[in-house]
Amino acid sequence: MKNLLLAVLVSGICTALYGQKEDSALIKRISDEILTNGKAYENLRHLTKKIGARLAGSPSMVKSEQWGLKLMQESGADKAWMQECLVPHWVRGGEDSAFASAAIKNRPLDIVALGNSTGTGPNGLVGQVLLINSFDELEKKKDEVKDKIVFYNYKFNDTYINTFLAYRDAGQYRGQGPSRAAKYGAKAVIVRSMSHATDNNPHTGATRYDSSYAKIPAVAIGLRDADWLAMQLQNGMIPEIKVSLKTNGHFLPDTIGHNIIGELTGTEFPDEIITVGGHLDSWDNCEGAHDDGAGCVQTIEILRAFKAIGYRPKRTIRFVLFANEENGLRGGNKYAEEAKANNEKHILAIESDAGGFTPRALGFSGSEEQFQKFLSWKPLIAPYGCNELVKGGGGADIGPLNRALKTPTASLNPDTQRYFDIHHARSDVFEAVNKRELELGAVNMAALIYLVDKYGL
């Protein structure tokens, strides 16, 4: 009996060790394939340089969808299709401009209208600028706000090591700032860009109007110009500074967009679905290389690498380029709706939407038992860069799936230091992406997908 127990034990250990060795070897094959023959970088070059900015509703959205579908097919998807959804159609409508009256007459300010914002109209508007450093200060000065242009100069907090915390902190000024100022009668808003870049590029992003108040024009301003403007106002040397603003943003009727979906159909459990994706749309003022061209080409690279090494998944893997993350999330919502309507069984969804930078962690949200299983794979994944497996994972596009079906969600967490230098700014270009960093992101996600495919969750 003792011997039998020992034999079972030894056999169990051997199987486990053998399994781990086999897993380690297969993950290395995936990694070698991606790092040696990877196509993600050249695919990103095409997406950013040949197609470029691709906001929902724009002609280049359509081009990028066609590109994505073709690439899914060429990369070896068993099937590939477009999943239709209505998307909002906000357009910038022309060039944004701003000039300050102080110091130098008509000093230009580097600004960009916030996404979804209302334009000033072709004649522009002129207003005295009121410097507001925080919402607390806004409340204190609410009686001074009427007919002014409120300039929120809330700083991106440099002391956070994870820059996404600084973004969450400062982001409320972009999201809520316009309506909170409109509540007290402001005629427009200028928001300090959510960034700690050393340049002056303004950073856009969606604002959210509160329907209780007037929808007033709102722009983001570059950091150097924000500092200049604040200094003028703080010094009090100049009694008042007026800014003339011209923006032309407006909504056209909703139009048709698509999620682009490729699939490797599972050989043993085709009904169990693992989703990996990024979002195909980008803001209109940049190439959207990191946000989120990177996530798209990484997604397709995983498909390509699985096919290239001849890996046939047991479960079904869906490779998804989501529509309209930036200013509507209609693609993510549609994907979840259809999954629910079709009674699909989704066992994991993972998203890459934090830039194509060097991978550092994988985040995971699911049950404690699932998290422990996820954690047990750390020795297999850590050698490829994600040496932290942490609680809390997901992404905007896969959030609806999680809410609809309680699907566990994961995220690729790259290093965050460079992301907000370029996020939603004209500097989010192909040249800011490093080939190997981009590829390693795909490697780490592919490793996790392989393990979930093999062992379930």
Added chain:
Amino acid sequence: MKNLLLAVLVSGICTALYGQKEDSALIKRISDEILTNGKAYENLRHLTKKIGARLAGSPSMVKSEQWGLKLMQESGADKAWMQECLVPHWVRGGEDSAFASAAIKNRPLDIVALGNSTGTGPNGLVGQVLLINSFDELEKKKDEVKDKIVFYNYKFNDTYINTFLAYRDAGQYRGQGPSRAAKYGAKAVIVRSMSHATDNNPHTGATRYDSSYAKIPAVAIGLRDADWLAMQLQNGMIPEIKVSLKTNGHFLPDTIGHNIIGELTGTEFPDEIITVGGHLDSWDNCEGAHDDGAGCVQTIEILRAFKAIGYRPKRTIRFVLFANEENGLRGGNKYAEEAKANNEKHILAIESDAGGFTPRALGFSGSEEQFQKFLSWKPLIAPYGCNELVKGGGGADIGPLNRALKTPTASLNPDTQRYFDIHHARSDVFEAVNKRELELGAVNMAALIYLVDKYGL
């Protein structure tokens, strides 16, 4: 007795917890200071843009020494001095050029003479190119080598995740390649650049002639041109390809250089010395921003930050900009010699010479007991980026100190993905450095220095 034991135990735990809380708070103060008021980035701008390349013996070496000394003083060193040493004085002597005779007549090749290499002389040389993919192949083809230009096309291995392993692997072709080819009568050597960059910039670096053989000219070639040249030769379409090379490298007599040293003198144990440093010299074909301007300005930033927050170390901290790392190591050797001659007690030396990229690990070499103590600090350091404390630390400049006095050594290990894109190439410029990544390197080293200062090793 039991109560007494309990009291002692509780008191001990409280002290430990209090100590950790105090350490955590102090490290956060250092981090906040560096991330909010840091001068490293602007100092690096000056070093790279106003002084530029600064190879040992060059006029800009002298300028950079003066800059370093002044900055040590301005940053609050108790004392600062120059430690004289003789340095080699290799000069490029003019423009390097190469043209291939194949396909297009006189097709230019992007090359750069290897550091310390002998020039072709003003008339240049012309030779038939022999493609050699490895030293094994060289031995097999040794009878074909005579009077040829050997072209080592050994690839940088993309499958290593830590790119320094690929560098160590390929680096032997730059170091030993010329003499191994000269042994069989080659007249010159072209080496594929040690890089996986997507551009065509050639990467220099020191070669080491074996005095048993002729010193033949040696150049590095950009990756795209290396691929082109190899393709021509492999296709065999063209019976022979000749390359004309012109380089002018030669040594002038040794000259005087200096280590630049700043010191914060310890208040309790002034005789116990902690050294932190980088090297001030750089190759002549680049700004030396990552290699190793970054290490220099991080070193000075730690000094500045300690002074700015009013931290007075118990032990003596030496901030050192080493001379001549790239092609002689005379600065590091001199520092060790003097330390030994003066019977100094060095308890730790830490170096930053792997680029100013986002910090990922600290390496340490010392006794097992010391390593365990080092490891125990992980919870305090990891939040700032170095979430791996690993065995094996040091650097070229502090190696001699370790050999002379058995001083434990440590290194800052930043992310390695981008380093060999720019290493020793014209693309190692200020613009390739990210402000926060640079600063975080200083934060992590400062945290370790603070802990070693407080607790010893």
